[in-house]
Amino acid sequence: MADKILKEIIDRYPRERRYALAVMQDMQRHYSYIPREGLELLAGHVGCKVAELYSMATFYKALSLKPRGKHIIKLCNGTACHIRGSVNLINGINRELGIAPGETTEDGEFTLELVNCLGSCALAPVMVVDETYYGKMTLEKLPSILGEYRKEAK
Amino acid sequence: MIITIDGKACECEKGEFLLQVAKRNGIDIPTLCHHDGLPGQAACRVCLVEVKDGGRSQVTASCVFPVDHEIEVSTNSRKVKEERGMVLALLRMRAPGSEVIANMCEAYGAPKIGRLKPVVDGDKCILCGLCKRACASLGNGAIETLMRGTQKYVGTPYDQPSADCIGCGSCAEVCPTGAIEMKDEKGVRTIWGSEFRLVYCRECGKLIGTEEYMKAAGNTDDLCDDC
Ligand code: SF4
Ligand code: FES
Numbered sequence: 001m002a003d004k005i006l007k008e009i010i011d012r013y014p015r016e017r018r019y020a021l022a023v024m025q026d027m028q029r030h031y032s033y034i035p036r037e038g039l040e041l042l043a044g045h046v047g048c049k050v051a052e053l054y055s056m057a058t059f060y061k062a063l064s065l066k067p068r069g070k071h072i073i074k075l076c077n078g079t080a081c082h083i084r085g086s087v088n089l090i091n092g093i094n095r096e097l098g099i100a101p102g103e104t105t106e107d108g109e110f111t112l113e114l115v116n117c118l119g120s121c122a123l124a125p126v127m128v129v130d131e132t133y134y135g136k137m138t139l140e141k142l143p144s145i146l147g148e149y150r151k152e153a154k
Numbered sequence: 155m156i157i158t159i160d161g162k163a164c165e166c167e168k169g170e171f172l173l174q175v176a177k178r179n180g181i182d183i184p185t186l187c188h189h190d191g192l193p194g195q196a197a198c199r200v201c202l203v204e205v206k207d208g209g210r211s212q213v214t215a216s217c218v219f220p221v222d223h224e225i226e227v228s229t230n231s232r233k234v235k236e237e238r239g240m241v242l243a244l245l246r247m248r249a250p251g252s253e254v255i256a257n258m259c260e261a262y263g264a265p266k267i268g269r270l271k272p273v274v275d276g277d278k279c280i281l282c283g284l285c286k287r288a289c290a291s292l293g294n295g296a297i298e299t300l301m302r303g304t305q306k307y308v309g310t311p312y313d314q315p316s317a318d319c320i321g322c323g324s325c326a327e328v329c330p331t332g333a334i335e336m337k338d339e340k341g342v343r344t345i346w347g348s349e350f351r352l353v354y355c356r357e358c359g360k361l362i363g364t365e366e367y368m369k370a371a372g373n374t375d376d377l378c379d380d381c
Contacts, residue, residue, distance in 0.1 A: 036312065049318055051286075054311035058300045065312075134293030 005030065006038045010045045017046045020053055024063055032068040037071070060114070069104045069111035071149050073129050078117035080124040090114070091127060092139045098144055159227040165205030172216035172227060173201055173203040183229050184238075184258055186245075186330040187282035188217040191292065198330075199241045200258070201370040203328075205226045213237050239264045252331040267306060273304060278333035281306055284327035294318050294370075297325060297346065308334075310346050321364035357381035 009026045013019040020042060027038045034057055043050045057063045073093065076114075077086045090101060093112055094109025096107050101114040118126050134145055156163050159172075159181050166175040170286050171193070176183050189196040194232050196218040203216045206226040213233055233320060239362040242264035245255050249274040258264070285308060286297050286305040296319035308318040321343050343350045343364055350364035355378035361366065 039311070047169040049290075049298075050311045050316065051295050051316065055298035055300055059302050 003037065006035065006041055010042055015047065016044055017048050020046050020048070021056060024053070024057060028063050032070070033064045033066055067104065067108070069109050071110050071130055073110055073127060074113045074115045074118070074119045075101070075112065076116070076124070078113045078121065080121035081126055084104045084124040086125045088139055089127065089137055089142070091141045096142055110146075156223070157221055157222060157225050157227060159345055160229055168219055169220050170221055172203060172205075172219040176216065176229065177220060181229060184214055184262060185203075185217060185282060188285055189328050190247060192284060194218060194288050195282060195287070197224065198245065198280060200238065202234055202238045202241065204231045204234050207223070235263065240264055242266050243248070245280055247272050248282050249278050249331055249333070250279040252280070252333070254331050255280070278331045279308060280331060281308070282330065284328045284330065288324045288328045292322065292324055294320055299318060315348040316346060319346050319348055320366035320370050321345055321348060322367045355381055
């Protein structure tokens with residue numbers, strides 16, 4: 001039951017406000033988002049208000065309140081990547097997967113996120129899938145890279 | 155200790171904030187995010203003044219500037235007018251729907267900045283955070299600043315009625331720009347998407363608060379402070 005797992009995650013940490021972020025990161029990792037129930041249980045555990053945690057959850061990009069895909073595609077749209085055509089890649093991914101930035105595919109496999117700099121401008125335009133960096137991205141490379149993750153899913 | 159503000163000698167204690175001293179001496183400094191009950195906000199920067207100290211001068215927020223030795227203060231120097239004007243002009247872009255800010259812009263000569271567009275048309279909130287601090291300081295913590303950057307706003311979790319809200323209306327009360335909608339109608343208060351039954355003093359009929367507020371305040375006899 002979701003409830004039990006949530007409790008387990010929460011109980012790993014002392015009942016102090018300063019652990020709230022760590023707990024939310026664990027929930028994010030486990031569920032690919034932070035369930036509402038999780039926020040409410042956590043507020044009770046560390047003794048703060050739901051609004052405070054909700055504020056944090058909406059502040060950090062790494063946390064999400066809606067379920068995210070199994071694979072997270074981070075597409076850089078920082079200055080260097082933008083100039084080198086990241087917008088084309090956004091369109092390309094949209095054609096391949098049918099999702100716009102911030103959206104998740106219906107099968108729950110992929111989520112596309114735009115980020116503002118990945119600190120590797122020399123490789124622009126950069127795309128990161130889960131933990132793997134793909135530099136000097138082109139539209140041509142897209143299908144095969146995404147295909148790999150699709151295969152993995154099957 | 156004596157400091158001068160706009161040429162006037164003003165008595166003050168060490169550690170007092172400039173704004174406090176000015177107010178006590180009848181000197182007008184505009185403010186938005188300052189509230190005596192919730193000091194230290196310093197978010198709006200409308201209260202800028204110029205502090206001259208020896209050979210140096212700085213423009214600074216008077217609401218959080220503690221006086222610790224003799225200084226010379228100007229609330230209307232060219233520098234202050236310029237910087238305060240720009241602050242107000244930017245706030246007007248942030249909160250184009252606020253009459254308070256529009257009036258301040260008029261009164262303090264804010265320049266028009268044509269190349270900027272309002273963040274959200276009709277918005278009144280300057281995101282000072284006073285409302286959420288008021289809410290938290292009362293132990294309710296029902297509202298918070300959500301999201302960040304240009305998408306930042308004040309709201310309840312999931313934009314839904316919050317079980318932590320007691321309808322006290324403190325947020326609407328402290329808000330400098332009237333950005334929080336609260337409606338009292340036919341004995342019912344509507345705020346943050348919730349409805350609360352209002353309670354009136356059984357002696358004089360004055361509005362005391364909502365039922366939930368009464369419970370939180372431990373008021374069981376339905377009498378107002380005066381009765
Ligand atoms: S609603 Fe009012 S008090 Fe709250 S942040 Fe906005 S301007 Fe400040
Ligand atoms: S009143 Fe001083 S910064 Fe807002």
